[in-house]
Every structure is written in C-alpha cells, then in structure tokens.
Amino acid sequence: MSLPFLEVAALEVSFGAGAQAVRAVRGVSFAVQRGESFGLVGESGSGKSTILRALVGLNPASGGSMRVDGVELGMTRDKALRRRMQMVFQDPYGSLHPRQTVDSQLSEALRIQSLADGERRIRTILDQVGLGPRFRFRYPHQLSGGQRQRVAIARALIVEPEILLLDEPTSALDVSVQAEVLNLLMALRQERNLTYIFVSHDLSVIATMCGRLAVMQSGAIVEELSASQLRDRHTTTDYARTLLAASEGYRPQG
Numbered sequence: 001m002s003l004p005f006l007e008v009a010a011l012e013v014s015f016g017a018g019a020q021a022v023r024a025v026r027g028v029s030f031a032v033q034r035g036e037s038f039g040l041v042g043e044s045g046s047g048k049s050t051i052l053r054a055l056v057g058l059n060p061a062s063g064g065s066m067r068v069d070g071v072e073l074g075m076t077r078d079k080a081l082r083r084r085m086q087m088v089f090q091d092p093y094g095s096l097h098p099r100q101t102v103d104s105q106l107s108e109a110l111r112i113q114s115l116a117d118g119e120r121r122i123r124t125i126l127d128q129v130g131l132g133p134r135f136r137f138r139y140p141h142q143l144s145g146g147q148r149q150r151v152a153i154a155r156a157l158i159v160e161p162e163i164l165l166l167d168e169p170t171s172a173l174d175v176s177v178q179a180e181v182l183n184l185l186m187a188l189r190q191e192r193n194l195t196y197i198f199v200s201h202d203l204s205v206i207a208t209m210c211g212r213l214a215v216m217q218s219g220a221i222v223e224e225l226s227a228s229q230l231r232d233r234h235t236t237t238d239y240a241r242t243l244l245a246a247s248e249g250y251r252p253q254g
C-alpha cells in the first residue's frame with residue numbers, strides 16, 4: 001500500500017482562548033491518494049472550510065498533523081510547498097481583485113511563484129478554462145459569475161499545483177452554470193492528474209465529483225463513505241441520513 005499523497009491526522013483547530021474557545025476541528029483524520037477527489041460534507045459550521053484553511057496555512061492547527069507527499073505542513077510553508085496546493089473559494093467576486101484585470105491577477109500569481117514564460121502560461125490557461133484571449137484584459141465586473149469562477153480556477157491552476165482545495169466552488173452560481181463549471185473541474189482533474197478536496201453542502205454535487213467523502217458534524221468526521229454508498233444511501237449514522245434527506249439538490253440516481 002503506497003503512502004497517502006495527502007494525510008490529515010488528528011487535526012485540531014481552535015479559535016479564541018479559555019472559556020470562549022471554539023474547537024472548530026476536533027481530531028479529524030483522513031487520507032487521500034494522488035489523483036483522488038475527496039469530499040467534505042456537513043451542516044453549516046461543522047468545520048469544513050476550517051480544514052481547507054488549515055491545509056493552506058490560513059488557520060493555524062492547534063494539534064495533529066498534515067502531510068503532503070510525506071512532507072509535514074508546519075506553521076511556515078516555503079514557496080514550493082505553497083505552490084503545490086491552491087484554493088478556490090465560493091465567491092469569485094470576493095476572491096478576485098475588483099480593480100485588476102484578469103491578466104494582472106494571473107500575472108500576480110506567476111510573480112509570487114517567480115514563474116517565467118508568463119505570456120504562454122496565461123494564453124494556455126485561459127484556453128484551458130474555456131475563456132480564451134478575449135477575456136484577458138477584462139475586469140471582474142465585466143464578467144458573468146461563471147466566467148469569474150473560471151478566472152479564479154485559472155489563477156489557482158496557472159502555478160501548476162498538484163492539489164486543489166475547492167470550497168463550495170459552484171454554490172454561488174446558477175444551476176445551469178454550475179454544471180458547466182463542474183464539468184470543467186472534472187476535465188481538468190483528469191488532464192492534470194489533480195487531487196481535489198471538495199467541500200459542498202450539495203450531496204448530488206459530491207456524489208458526482210468525488211470518489212469518497214467524509215461527513216462532518218460539530219468539527220468531527222462522523223462517517224466516511226464511497227460515492228456509490230452515498231448514491232445507494234448506505235449511510236450508517238442518523239446524522240448522515242438526515243443530511244441526505246435534507247439535501248435539496250440531492251436526486252437519487254438510477
């Protein structure tokens with residue numbers, strides 16, 4: 001059995017101190033192989049985003065460990081380690097700089113990683129996310145929601161990461177646009193052999209996009225399932241059953 005590509009073990013993340021402390025992530029462990037897509041689902045406030053933010057170093061871990069390819073993710077990450085893992089947020093309008101063109105935002109990502117050959121990289125990535133050159137000098141307000149999310153995906157991918165952390169990447173989009181962006185993400189994962197950690201409250205999205213998933217409640221993982229177990233409703237906890245029943249977007253398959 002090969003070593004997992006991404007391994008989270010007994011992760012703890014707390015906010016605040018003393019009696020006011022919030023233990024947002026409580027002893028979470030999971031392992032993901034290279035090229036796999038792993039889902040995190042759970043009610044609002046269950047700690048899904050906090051795990052992603054801990055992985056990229058935005059939320060410091062208060063216990064446990066995180067490893068990529070056997071390398072421990074400590075408090076400080078060098079440039080090479082930061083390049084390996086990129087995040088895509090729910091709201092592309094909030095995550096893109098409103099006064100910078102698509103070109104400047106992509107150039108900035110390249111500059112941070114000191115990557116040369118910017119012209120070629122920008123043209124290629126805009127094609128790969130289905131935008132093409134005519135969007136290159138537009139500002140975020142001149143783009144639709146779906147186009148903005150494609151720019152956010154391009155900005156994450158232009159530095160050629162191995163792992164994408166996707167935090168509800170389509171939940172701010174119209175349903176028809178959602179499907180297009182999900183198809184794009186699926187194709188990009190295959191083409192680039194990317195590993196995804198995919199957070200969503202929509203179980204139908206998770207069942208389509210992920211091979212395995214963890215169900216979270218109050219900062220802890222209460223159940224791990226394969227996508228086919230999810231589709232067949234083979235859940236073992238009441239909480240996962242309730243979540244499944246409550247998931248508006250969920251449509252039983254087959």
Ligand SMILES: Nc1ncnc2c1ncn2[C@@H]1O[C@H](COP(=O)(O)OP(=O)(O)OP(=O)(O)O)[C@@H](O)[C@H]1O
Pocket residue numbers: 015016022024042043044045046047048049050051201
């Ligand atoms: N910076 C912070 N300071 C204090 N508490 C925080 C902070 N970030 C998150 N929390 C708390 O940590 C808990 C987990 O939040 P988190 O955003 O990870 O949940 P989530 O499962 O991603 O929820 P949602 O689906 O609504 O995004 C919540 O109780 C939240 O209020």
